[in-house]
Amino acid sequence: MxxxxxxxxxxxxxxxxxxxxxxxxxxxxxxxxxxxxxxxxxQSNYDDFHPSSDRLYRVYIESKLGGLESNAALSSPMFAYGLRPYVPEIEQACRIFKNDRDIPVICPVSTLLDSRTLLYVDSTFFDIFGFKLVEGDPKTCLSKPRSIVLTRSIANQLFPDGAVGKTLTIEDEKKPAIGSDVVGIPGENDKKWNVTGVVEDCPINSHINYQSLVSISSVVLPHLLWTSHYLYTYFRFKDGTDMREPAYSSYLGLSAMEDKLNNGFYKEAGDFIEKSLGTTIEKMKDKDEYFVLRLQKVNDIHLFSHLKYETSQNVxxxxxxxxxxxxxxxxxxxxxxxxxxxxxxxxxxxxxxxxxxxxxxxxxxxxxxxxxxxxxxxxxxxxxxxxxxxxxxxxxxxxxxxxxxxxxxxxxxxxxxxxxxxxxxxxxxxxxxxxxxxxxxxxxxxxxxxxxxxxxxxxxxxxxxxxxxxxxxxxxxxxxxxxxxxxxQQNGVGFQKERLFVIQNLFGIEDKGQKFINKLVELKNVEGITCSNAVPGKLMGMESFQDKSDSTNVLLMYVMEADSMFFSTYGMTLFDGTFDRKKYTSKDTIDVIVNEEAVKYLNLKKPIGSSVYRQNADTSKSILIIKGVVGNFNFESLHTKVQPLIIFPVNPEKVKFVSVRLAQPVNRKEIGRVQKLWETVYPQSPFSQFTMNESLGEFYxxxxxxxxxxxxxxxxxxxxxxxxxxxxxxxxxxxxxxxxxxxxxxxxxxxxxxxxxxxxxxxxxxxxxxxxxxxxxxxxxxxxxxxxxxxxxxxxxxxxxxxxxxxxxxxxxxxxxxxxxxxxxxxxxxxx
Amino acid sequence: MIELIDICKVFRNKDVETKALSNINLSVADGEFVSIMGPSGCGKTSLLNIIGLIDLPSSGKYLLDGQLVSEVSERNRTDIRKNNFAFVFQSFNLIDDLTAWENIELPLVYQKVPQAERARRVDQVMERFNLKHRSNYFPNELSGGQQQSVAVARAVIAKPRIILADEPTGNLDSTHGEDIIQQLIQLNEGGTTIIMVTHSMMMAQRTQRIIYLFDGHVVTESYSKVNANL
Known part of the structure; x- marks a missing residue:
């Protein structure tokens, strides 16, 4: 040799x-x-650190309603415990409520803790997932309201001499509005969160990302409805459960486990579906439409899941x-x-x-x-x-x-x-x-x-x-x-995304918010300001509508709320119309603006003045009068075609974003000036902004x-x-x-x-x-x-x-x- | 016509220096048929390569028609070579991938002779060297004598003034060797200057002058009987 x-x-x-x-x-x-x-x-070792990861599944929803297909990772808060009686094979369940999408939580505990990176989780979190708890009891640390588990790096910064047993004070800016879509803290007088544990920093190879974990009982979840989907539900099935066994009915290729889940869901939620969507599961089947719960293995999420509202960027x-x-x-x-x-x-x-x-x-x-x-x-x-x-x-x-x-x-x-x-x-x-x-x-x-x-x-x-x-x-x-x-990056979005940046973390613009906006208007270089509950790329929701008041025909469209300055600030083409700002409070008749795609979808020859009907949760209906048509703009990525959209006048309580159009390109100096202003109005709250370019770039x-x-x-x-x-x-x-x-x-x-x-x-x-x-x-x-x-x-x-x-x-x-x-x-x- | 003054050629390989030619002084007149003789390694081929501008001397002067050519660039050497010299080698040096016809045609291609003219001249030369029936053969399909005939035909096609032949009969039997020398004599009689390296005294005696080399030096020159008869 x-x-x-x-x-x-x-x-x-x-x-x-x-x-x-x-x-x-x-x-x-x-x-x-x-x-x-x-x-x-x-990439192939994502989520392999959870115990019994082969039995760990996430629920997601596959739907086709009003001709629109949608697969979303979100589910209702009712699923985790409401469906267990129907599926005895479920061993454990856990819900994760991530705050960065729909519903703001009032918890600016410190500038270190961005409320959008907190996860609100069930007490079973450490039983189901393999994240390492360094200090604290995994069984009880998240069982009581106002319990927070900090990551090691945050705990070290906040409490170098030991975090467990310490408290964090929450600025109670706004009283909880139970039933509204603002989440509040139960117990008005208690503004303390107890640190009950320290967890290792979130590993990169996890589809769940967190900075800190808060017991889900610390927040009042809105819309405790079977048809309101805004959090993530995980199930661990019992050992020996055959997850591949096909369902007897072979409907949509469901597995036996999925079939059991759906049977339970239809039994529990049938009435809600009929009320909110104006249709039944049987009618959907007749129209070749569907709304089913699916299960996906947690191990497979990173490589195989491409749903709406994923918790992280998958491959x-x-x-x-x-x-x-x-x-x-x-x-x-x-x-x-x-x-x-x-x-x-x-x-x-x-x-x-x-x-x-x-x-x-x-x-x-x-x-x-x-x-x-x-x-x-x-x-x-x-x-x-x-x-x-x-x-x-x-x-x-x-x-x-x-x-x-x-x-x-x-x-x-x-x-x-x-x-x-x-x-x-x-x-x-x-x-x-x-x-x-x-x-x-x-x-x-x-x-x-x-x-x-x-x-x-x-x-x-x-x-x-x-x-x-x-x-x-x-x-x-x-x-x-x-x-x-x-x-x-340069074309095709239907609005001018340059020189535009968005301030988030607003929870309505009453009182302080209005003061902030008034000061913002006075700043040099600010060309336009608009308030909305959503911006292109962020937080557009979907709702069902009817074209006639007695119709059972479900029309699913995207919705957002914005003020009348929205179109000019974003540089969109508004063909006709304007909002009546006072009408947002009216439940019966609301002036709306639709996009061109909605006009097509609703098959309207003369859109201005036409009506669309919205089924409210309390069985009443609102009449939406189309007051204007805006040119199509991409509020999602260019991967998908522009979808039908209805824009409502914004309810000041629901404002989450203030978009600012500058006279010159967005730079640190300009943002710094706005930040200073923010800090004078909200001294305890972290200032958070993004440019429209960055936000849309995340799609790609x-x-x-x-x-x-x-x-x-x-x-x-x-x-x-x-x-x-x-x-x-x-x-x-x-x-x-x-x-x-x-x-x-x-x-x-x-x-x-x-x-x-x-x-x-x-x-x-x-x-x-x-x-x-x-x-x-x-x-x-x-x-x-x-x-x-x-x-x-x-x-x-x-x-x-x-x-x-x-x-x-x-x-x-x-x-x-x-x-x-x-x-x-x-x-x-x-x-x- | 050809004048070499104090030509030296040294080959260097790592630390070893080999002197192939030492202070060669030599003249060859227009129309001469000169042979160079000497034992193996005495510098015959090196001398021929320098005369043909294939190699450059390490020192000394080389005048061709009174013009100093020992210091010209490779580009100019190519031109001078193309317009004055033709070569015949012991190992024929035919291009394996070209047919006999194409091998002969090659010098005319480089002289940019029009295609029709090239075809006419190649056919004529092939006829003259009795190679017509072998025109589409590749070198490895020809006998040694036929390969050398192709090499000589290739040498003469461009009507060079000087033919440099390096042991042209060395790889041939006596019959084929005789054919080749006859062809060279005929060319010389037609006015072509020929310088031939050979080991064979019999072949050398058919030329007009014999130059003897030993260890890179010209040791003696003699005029053969051919010349004496003239």
């Missing part, structure tokens, strides 16, 4: 350029594979598989390049191998020697691959590691896999040259040296084509991703990270393709060195020789360009289809990508070509 290694290292060092190229080529491929390995490992499994496939292809191509270069190098070593054979070397020994070389290179490459990973990993945006798990530790954890991959890479890369050379007899080797390098020319050409097809496809796809991201986080990964892959792909090109040219020039000499002697000039040597390579790249075109377009087409509004495929863009790749290819071969062509013909002729 020692002698193999010694010979391998000696052979590698003899030709430093090839050694470097081989090592670097493999290192890049391996770095790519390692990064993807780490990425996949991270698309298809994207993950594509990334894995691409990285596998990259490492395979790196191996092929290695094999190519090694075969090229063998042309210079055939005499040595022939002599070894004549001197009695066995085929097995020769192949071992060549394999030892490639495995040695592979392990040297691993070292450089790890250096590359260490250097570029943080900038790829591929993974956010848990704070207690750094890249070195992760690599150590994955070392058996990495070791196997390296060994496998070495064998795969070395196997072709090893078996290629040993099958020839010594006489053949010594007599026909040059034919060795000529062998497999077609195959090598094919490999270069494959590599360039791959590079072109991935580069074009990357450019498509970025063009689309630019498109969604997955695409952004896909884009970042694609850029990394593009570099890898083009680098490896150029390595392939370089090795092909190396092979070509070795094979043709003598021919070049002869041609030079016969009068060939530099131009002719460049043409001669590069013609074949450019032919291959051109073929690759032609093959890559339909593949690139097809992939981009499928990717773009996830957006309802997207760019069109561009030939010009493809042409530029092709030219860029072509130029890179020219640079790759230029030095080598120049060197070969300018060498003395005498050297070339002596080559033999």
């Amino acid at each position: 020692n002698s193999y290694l010694k010979l391998a290292i000696r052979n590698l060092l003899r030709n430093k350029e090839y050694f470097f190229i081989n090592v670097f080529g493999l290192a890049v491929g391996m770095a790519c594979a390692i990064m993807v390995l780490v990425y996949i490992w991270e 698309n499994i298809q994207t993950l598989l594509i990334i894995a496939g691409i990285s596998l292809l990259i490492i395979l191509i790196a191996c092929i390049n290695y094999a190519n270069l090694s075969t090229a190098r063998l042309a210079g070593r055939v005499r040595e191998i022939g002599i070894r054979k004549i001197l009695g070397s066995q085929k097995r020994e020769l192949s071992r020697q060549l394999l030892a070389e490639s495995i040695t290179i592979s392990f040297i490459s691993l070292f450089f691959a790890l250096v590359i990973v260490e250097l570029i990993y943080p900038s790829t945006g591929m993974v956010q590691l848990n704070p207690d798990l750094n890249i070195q530790m992760l690599l150590f954890k994955l070392s058996p896999v990495i070791f196997s991959v390296t060994l496998f890479t070495g064998i795969i890369a070395g196997i072709y040259p090893a078996f290629y050379i040993i099958r020839f007899s010594p006489a053949t080797i010594l007599r026909q040296q040059k034919q060795f390098s000529a062998g497999g020319k077609g195959l090598r050409g094919l490999l270069v084509i494959i590599q360039f097809v791959f590079s072109l496809v991935i580069i074009y796809s990357t450019s498509t991703i970025y063009r689309q991201l630019r498109f969604v 986080q997955e695409e952004e990270s896909t884009g970042q990964v694609a850029v990394v892959f593009s570099f890898f792909a083009i680098f490896i393709a150029c390595m392939g090109l370089y090795s092909l040219l190396a092979l070509t020039t070795i094979y043709r060195t003598k021919e070049i000499g002869i041609r030079k002697v016969l009068g060939a000039g530099t131009k002719e020789l460049i043409l001669l040597l590069s013609k074949e390579i450019f032919r291959l790249i051109t073929i690759a360009g032609i093959i890559a075109l339909p593949i690139s377009f097809l992939l981009s087409y499928y990717w773009l289809n996830r957006f309802a509004y997207h760019i069109s495929l561009s030939f010009t863009n493809y042409f530029f990508v092709f030219i860029a790749v072509f130029i890179v290819a020219v640079f790759t071969i230029y030095r080598q070509l120049w060197h070969t062509i300018n060498s003395d013909p005498g050297d070339s002729l002596r080559f033999e």
Whole structure:
């Protein structure tokens, strides 16, 4: 073994350029594979730390009402305990109420604790989930009202000498309004929250994110209705429950467990459904519509769940598989390049191998020697691959590691896999040259040296084509991703999102709120202010309506409330109409504005003055008079088409957002000025704002990270393709060195020789360009289809990508070509 | 026509320095047929490569038609080579991927001769060297003699002023060797200057002048019987 290694290292060092190229080529491929390995490992280990995670499920809702399909992760607060009698297999249940969407909680306990990051959870939280409680009793810490469990980092900052037993004072800004959609604190006089536990900071690989946990009994939940869905419900089923057993009815492919849940739900909620939606489950079935509860395994949420109102940004499994496939292809191509270069190098070593054979070397020994070389290179490459990973990993945006798990530790954890991959890479890369050379007899080797390098020319050409097809496809796809991201950032939202920022955390604009707004108006550079309960991208809810007062036809539309300045502040096109601000209090007749899509959906020929009916919770109906039509604007992401929307006049008590249009781009100075104003009005409450650009950008986080990964892959792909090109040219020039000499002697000039040597390579790249075109377009087409509004495929863009790749290819071969062509013909002729 | 003044050629390989030619002074007149003889490693091929501008001398001056060519760039050397020289090698140096016809055509391609003219001249030369029936054969399908005939045909197609032949009969049997030398003599009679490296005294005696090299030095020059008869 020692002698193999010694010979391998000696052979590698003899030709430093090839050694470097081989090592670097493999290192890049391996770095790519390692990064993807780490990425996949991270992504596929989400939520695996919960005990009995195979029995832990979340309830979600699948519905099709009024022709609109909707799948949402939210459920009713009634599910957790109301459905248990119907499903005896449920062992434990837990509800999580996340405050960042619908309902504000008045709890600005300190600027450290942003009320939007608190989770209101049942006392069963630590029984069901595997989050580590550092201090406190897991069974009781969240059982009493006004109990709060702080994360370790917050506890350390707030109470360095121990948090459990301490209290947090809550500013009681507003009295609880039970029954309204503002959540209050029960017990007016008690403004203290007791710290009952300390939990480890939330791990990154969890779909649930928290800063602190508060007992759900600390808040009065609004709308304790079976049809009001605003929190998350988790069930742990008893051991041995067959979750895959299909339902007897086979309705919508429900499982037996889901069927039991739905039966319970329909029994309990039938009346509510009829009242609030004006229809029954049977009628829905007749219309091919549905409203069903579904179960999803908590383990699967991160990779497979793409519902509305997810608790965190999930990953698309298809994207993950594509990334894995691409990285596998990259490492395979790196191996092929290695094999190519090694075969090229063998042309210079055939005499040595022939002599070894004549001197009695066995085929097995020769192949071992060549394999030892490639495995040695592979392990040297691993070292450089790890250096590359260490250097570029943080900038790829591929993974956010848990704070207690750094890249070195992760690599150590994955070392058996990495070791196997390296060994496998070495064998795969070395196997072709090893078996290629040993099958020839010594006489053949010594007599026909040059034919060795000529062998497999077609195959090598094919490999270069494959590599360039791959590079072109991935580069074009990357450019498509970025063009689309630019498109969604710049166009198509239907309002002017520049110079717009939004202040959140408002709980109505009475008293202090109005004072704040009055001061805000006076600020320099403020062009417009509007108050609403929702803004594009945040908190739009859905409600059901009827087109006639006696109709049972359910029309599901998005709703929001805004004041009359909303349209001008957002720069929207308002075709006609205005709000009567006084009418928001009236329950019977309300003036509304609808968007163009709603006009279509309601099939209105003359929308202004038309009526729509809303079923209220108390069985009464409100008449909505359409007073105006606003041009379509995207209040969700551009993934989906603009949906029908009704805009009500805002109830000042329900204002949650104040949108501010500035005369100049939003900057820290302007925001700082507003913050100062805020702090004078609300000294205890944290100031929280976001720009409209940031808010809408959140819709495209997955695409952004896909884009970042694609850029990394593009570099890898083009680098490896150029390595392939370089090795092909190396092979070509070795094979043709003598021919070049002869041609030079016969009068060939530099131009002719460049043409001669590069013609074949450019032919291959051109073929690759032609093959890559339909593949690139097809992939981009499928990717773009996830957006309802997207760019069109561009030939010009493809042409530029092709030219860029072509130029890179020219640079790759230029030095080598120049060197070969300018060498003395005498050297070339002596080559033999 | 060709004048070499104090030409030296040194090959360097790591720490080893090999002096292939030392202070060579040599003149070759227009229309001469000169042979260079000497033992293996005495510098014959190196000298021929320098004369043909394939290699540059390490020092000394090389004048071609009175023009100093030992210091010109590779680009200019290519032009000079293209317009003055043709080469015949011991190992034929045909391009394996080209047919006999295409191999012969190659110098004309580099001289940018129009295609029709090229075809006419290649056919003519192939006829003259009795290679017509082998025009579509690849080098490895031809005998050694036929390959060398193709190499000579390739050398003469561009009507060079000087042919440099490096042991042109070295790889051939006596019959084929004789054919090749006859072809060269005919070319010389047509006015072409020929410088031939050979090991064979019999072949050398068919030339007008013999230059003997030993360890990179010209040790002696003699005029052969051919010249004496003139």
